[in-house]
Amino acid sequence: MTFPIQKTDAQWLDTLQAKGAEPVAYQVTRHAATERPFTGKYEQHWAPGSYHCICCGAKLFDSDTKFDAGCGWPSFYQADPGAITEIVDRSHHMVRTETVCSQCGAHLGHVFEDGPLPTGLRYCMNSASLDFHGPDSSTAAPATFEDSTGASNATDGDDSGN
């Protein structure tokens, strides 16, 4: 299976390190490892916003589809349309449905059919595969804000009203 975004393992390592991703993120997203349950930073994270692929930034979930499945990993009942590609996973002597990012192929977790209505699905995700964006950062926030004070106010005429 090929995905629109292709990078070598070394390039993904660089990308994840540059983003400050969790150390386990590379093994999870590129080699389908699973983080230990109840350890992920988003397992009990309920702020409003959206969850994106840690590798390529594609939006995957809205926070209002997140629910507490009690399984130790962040769980969602609905993904953004087309954001996730499902692959039959026959590892570990089980048949499960693996979920990967449709843009870059990053391993995200698995999807099970024991979730809540309206979908009945449970997207069981690794926190390390996700990057949370708050509602005020709908466009990717620059990593550095150098000299952001002053410059944008130059033409606002702050003092005109006084």
Ligand SMILES: [Zn+2]
């Ligand atoms: Zn991705």
